[in-house]
Amino acid sequence: MYTRLLLYMVSFCSLLIASFCGAELVLDKDKWQWHLPPDVTPPVVPKNNPMSNAKVELGRRLFFDLNLSGAGYVSCATCHLPEKSYAENRPVSVGITGEFHSRNAMSLVNTAYMTTLTWADPNIRLFEDQAKIPVFGTHPIEMGTKGYENKVLSYLSEHPLYPSQFETAFPNRNAIDFEQVFMAIGAFERTLISVNSPYDRYRFYGQEDAISVNAKKGEALFFSEKLACSGCHSGRHFSDATLQPNFHNTGLYNVDMKGSYPQGNEGLYEVTKRDLDKGKFRTPTLRNIELSAPYMHDGSLNSLEEVVKHYAAGGQSAIHGEPSPLRDSKIKGFELSQAEVLYLIEFLKSLTDESYIEDQLNHAPFQ
Numbered sequence: 001m002y003t004r005l006l007l008y009m010v011s012f013c014s015l016l017i018a019s020f021c022g023a024e025l026v027l028d029k030d031k032w033q034w035h036l037p038p039d040v041t042p043p044v045v046p047k048n049n050p051m052s053n054a055k056v057e058l059g060r061r062l063f064f065d066l067n068l069s070g071a072g073y074v075s076c077a078t079c080h081l082p083e084k085s086y087a088e089n090r091p092v093s094v095g096i097t098g099e100f101h102s103r104n105a106m107s108l109v110n111t112a113y114m115t116t117l118t119w120a121d122p123n124i125r126l127f128e129d130q131a132k133i134p135v136f137g138t139h140p141i142e143m144g145t146k147g148y149e150n151k152v153l154s155y156l157s158e159h160p161l162y163p164s165q166f167e168t169a170f171p172n173r174n175a176i177d178f179e180q181v182f183m184a185i186g187a188f189e190r191t192l193i194s195v196n197s198p199y200d201r202y203r204f205y206g207q208e209d210a211i212s213v214n215a216k217k218g219e220a221l222f223f224s225e226k227l228a229c230s231g232c233h234s235g236r237h238f239s240d241a242t243l244q245p246n247f248h249n250t251g252l253y254n255v256d257m258k259g260s261y262p263q264g265n266e267g268l269y270e271v272t273k274r275d276l277d278k279g280k281f282r283t284p285t286l287r288n289i290e291l292s293a294p295y296m297h298d299g300s301l302n303s304l305e306e307v308v309k310h311y312a313a314g315g316q317s318a319i320h321g322e323p324s325p326l327r328d329s330k331i332k333g334f335e336l337s338q339a340e341v342l343y344l345i346e347f348l349k350s351l352t353d354e355s356y357i358e359d360q361l362n363h364a365p366f367q
Helices: 001-022 053-063 132-136 149-158 160-171 178-189 199-202 213-222 302-313 317-320 338-349 354-358
Strands: none
Touching: 001 178, 053 160, 053 302, 132 178, 149 160, 149 178, 149 317, 160 178, 199 213, 302 338
């Protein structure tokens, strides 16, 4: 937030100087600027939905607006909480009808860099497409907007602020429609980028004291051949799904001793119908992982300690019975002392970016 404010102050001072010098200065107030370190590449943006300040601000308001749902009391932020790094604080999501879903809401942090956006569908690659699922989906019902489209569009059209915001964000459109809604939300979601954790400051910007000695020991373990955590949680965004869609079976379940997962929550298999894809889910980022408990696709692990125990054993299925025969070859299990477990968790906590969580531009624009 402070970086953004500094940039705004510089722009304002430039205007003052130009006016005093009699210069003519044209400032594009709606030109979007990525507030990222020089070594971090901005995410890819669809050509048909270029970024703009107006679009991002509109998307932010829509993301937190309960009135996008059919009954008017569920928003995107109901399951994606800013203080939880846009994840949720319960094992699985609950829809507007009270129906419990089968999956935990993924953190949205740095999702703009992912090549696929959900736990298990490789075909959903754009925020603009993904947003349609919670709004209009019926299996399960999330926001329950299907059948209430006219109600929602009337609300947006008659709102004291929205019409002018839509007109500014989409100047060539005659009327508000859901395509614009999804494009604005997508633009906002692309701005949810965290790259200022203590670990970033230590590893990439030379601040030796940014993380503790124990966290540095945990880093060595994380990237070691013994643990091989970085085999899946790789790169600047700690996920191998940034270069191509990647899905893995971590051995969480082995229902039938053949590697199956609970029915209705079988991961990539539900899309491909290939037996070898049972239990495969996309690798989530580890950024702000301290804040996004509970963990795994179904929220079945409550703490980082439980997650480390899961991987150390070679999967929960190995703890409770037999290892899954469909478990990814990278999940081999390992042994750690209690001190080493603490070191590893200390490293994971060093990925918490407080500036991202505290940035008011990542929170609701209204109370």
